[in-house]
Amino acid sequence: MKYMLMMNCPRDGYDKFGSMPKKDIEGHIAFMIDFSKQLGAAGELVGAEGLASPLQARRVRAGTDGKPITDGVFPEAKEFLAGYWIVDVASPERAYQIAAEASAAPGLGGKPMNMPIEVREVMAGPPKDL
Amino acid sequence: MSSESLDAAADRLPGSPVAILRDWGFLRDLAPQVLGAVVRRFRDFAACEDAVQEALVAAAAHWPREGVPDNPRGWLIQVALRRMTDHVRREMARRCRESAVAAETHVVVAPVLYSEPDDTLVLLFMCCHPALTPASAIALTLRAVGGLTTAEIAKAFLVPVATMAQRISRAKQTIEASGVPFRMPDAAERGQRLNSVLHVLYLIFNEGYTTTSGPALHRTDLSNEAIRLTRAVHQLLPDDTEVAGLLALMLLTDARRAARTGPAGELIPLDEQDRALWDMAAVAEGVALVSAALRNGPPGEYQLQAAIAAVHDEAARAEDTDWPQVLALYGVLKQMSDNPMVTLNHAIAAAMVHGPQAGLDLLAPLAADERLSGHHRLDAVRAHLLERAGDRRGAIAHYRAAAEKTTSLPERNYLLMRAARLCEGL
Numbered sequence: 041m042k043y044m045l046m047m048n049c050p051r052d053g054y055d056k057f058g059s060m061p062k063k064d065i066e067g068h069i070a071f072m073i074d075f076s077k078q079l080g081a082a083g084e085l086v087g088a089e090g091l092a093s094p095l096q097a098r099r100v101r102a103g104t105d106g107k108p109i110t111d112g113v114f115p116e117a118k119e120f121l122a123g124y125w126i127v128d129v130a131s132p133e134r135a136y137q138i139a140a141e142a143s144a145a146p147g148l149g150g151k152p153m154n155m156p157i158e159v160r161e162v163m164a165g166p167p168k169d170l
Numbered sequence: 171m172s173s174e175s176l177d178a179a180a181d182r183l184p185g186s187p188v189a190i191l192r193d194w195g196f197l198r199d200l201a202p203q204v205l206g207a208v209v210r211r212f213r214d215f216a217a218c219e220d221a222v223q224e225a226l227v228a229a230a231a232h233w234p235r236e237g238v239p240d241n242p243r244g245w246l247i248q249v250a251l252r253r254m255t256d257h258v259r260r261e262m263a264r265r266c267r268e269s270a271v272a273a274e275t276h277v278v279v280a281p282v283l284y285s286e287p288d289d290t291l292v293l294l295f296m297c298c299h300p301a302l303t304p305a306s307a308i309a310l311t312l313r314a315v316g317g318l319t320t321a322e323i324a325k326a327f328l329v330p331v332a333t334m335a336q337r338i339s340r341a342k343q344t345i346e347a348s349g350v351p352f353r354m355p356d357a358a359e360r361g362q363r364l365n366s367v368l369h370v371l372y373l374i375f376n377e378g379y380t381t382t383s384g385p386a387l388h389r390t391d392l393s394n395e396a397i398r399l400t401r402a403v404h405q406l407l408p409d410d411t412e413v414a415g416l417l418a419l420m421l422l423t424d425a426r427r428a429a430r431t432g433p434a435g436e437l438i439p440l441d442e443q444d445r446a447l448w449d450m451a452a453v454a455e456g457v458a459l460v461s462a463a464l465r466n467g468p469p470g471e472y473q474l475q476a477a478i479a480a481v482h483d484e485a486a487r488a489e490d491t492d493w494p495q496v497l498a499l500y501g502v503l504k505q506m507s508d509n510p511m512v513t514l515n516h517a518i519a520a521a522m523v524h525g526p527q528a529g530l531d532l533l534a535p536l537a538a539d540e541r542l543s544g545h546h547r548l549d550a551v552r553a554h555l556l557e558r559a560g561d562r563r564g565a566i567a568h569y570r571a572a573a574e575k576t577t578s579l580p581e582r583n584y585l586l587m588r589a590a591r592l593c594e595g596l
Binding site: 060066 | 434435544570573574575576577579583586587589590591593594
């Protein structure tokens with residue numbers, strides 16, 4: 041079964057991350073690279089992407105003429121999606137375990153950041169018994 | 171057979187044909203010649219291109235077991251023509267299914283097989299047709315001229331195979347619809363069309379060298395492929411100085427590949443690279459190419475960029491770089507191109523020769539340039555120059571602004587690290 045693990049960060053998350061001391065940024069990046077490597081080696085990683093800063097983000101709706109109406113950076117948003125993993129695992133428990141490991145990624149002073157990770161099952165094709 | 175099922179078939183065959191296609195470079199060198207011969211016969215570019223891919227896969231499956239035939243090109247052409255004949259028969263049968271004529275229809279394949287030496291070039295002109303978007307032209311060029319499978323191209327661009335298959339198939343439809351004949355463009359049109367070809371090759375190289383997506387900084391397959399194709403064009407047009415310039419630029423840039431990233435994939439800037447890791451054979455070849463090109467006529471943009479890369483590559487240490495020479499070359503380039511990236515690099519060179527303030531002065535008018543607004547390079551260069559001018563706080567702010575804007579993960583990490591390093595010294 042596939043799960044999407046969504047890493048959310050608070051509004052000022054990107055700024056805070058960039059303001060950490062060099063060794064903490066390095067530690068965080070090394071953790072993330074290693075984390076993806078391990079998921080890949082375990083045959084559980086389907087895909088992962090980190091999203092660019094929300095600075096350029098736009099919310100788009102279709103106008104009555106079908107043309108895009110864009111909304112600038114959203115003042116009301118408290119959280120942004122910072123990145124995601126899609127994993128293929130044997131059980132939901134395994135997905136939660138992976139999410140917990142990601143949540144504990146080191147931040148300031150090498151302490152676990154405990155970021156909230158939203159875990160959602162990905163819709164699959166036809167049921168297996170068909 | 172659609173591209174997807176072809177790739178699926180390729181993966182199921184023994185001996186991993188995809189890997190063989192890659193290892194047997196000569197097989198892929200033959201791809202455009204074979205395609206040229208088949209298109210000459212059947213005209214239907216889209217179907218011919220599929221037939222040639224099937225022939226390549228068949229070769230990769232048979233040759234390891236049965237040995238390479240005496241005339242590999244003839245073998246591939248025969249197989250591709252047979253596939254095309256089957257395809258035409260099926261099409262005819264489909265069209266006149268009700269008619270008894272279908273059963274009697276024979277498609278005669280004449281035994282004389284020929285391909286022109288410049289088929290590779292004609293194909294490149296087709297695949298880099300200005301009617302195509304760059305992304306489509308790149309994909310089609312890699313498949314039809316480079317002989318890569320759809321799966322390999324999809325992997326190189328980190329998109330699903332089905333997406334890439336669709337992109338290639340739509341590109342082929344656009345070519346069909348545009349009615350481009352399979353022949354060399356006439357002299358009047360040729361220069362313009364060659365520019366499009368060189369631009370597509372340049373984009374393929376850059377995509378491999380500075381990947382715009384994914385965590386890794388290089389995708390060497392694409393850089394190698396761009397160099398291989400540009401080399402082929404250079405062999406066909408040895409007197410074209412811009413083709414030579416582009417090949418030189420690629421070689422001189424690619425020569426630094428091993429030094430450009432650290433053990434964890436992090437970006438290492440030119441002045442901090444371990445120059446012992448540079449590929450000096452590639453540097454020598456690039457320098458020879460660009461020197462000869464510059465002697466043979468007025469310099470073009472690729473030659474100037476190659477000449478600049480050569481100046482960097484010929485410095486044994488970063489501090490030995492002949493910056494006045496680099497500055498002069500950018501000065502010439504700036505007159506030929508209104509690309510703001512050139513102005514940016516010109517500013518860096520000016521800073522190296524006349525001090526950081528000279529560079530910052532040159533950057534000032536760029537803030538109003540719409541093409542650069544929101545581009546991280548302007549912030550990154552300003553940050554570097556402010557750092558050199560001793561304005562740490564200003565540098566930190568611009569490094570961070572650049573990190574927010576770049577979409578390259580290694581580059582973002584590099585910029586954040588520069589800012590963090592300066593912060594520690596405050």
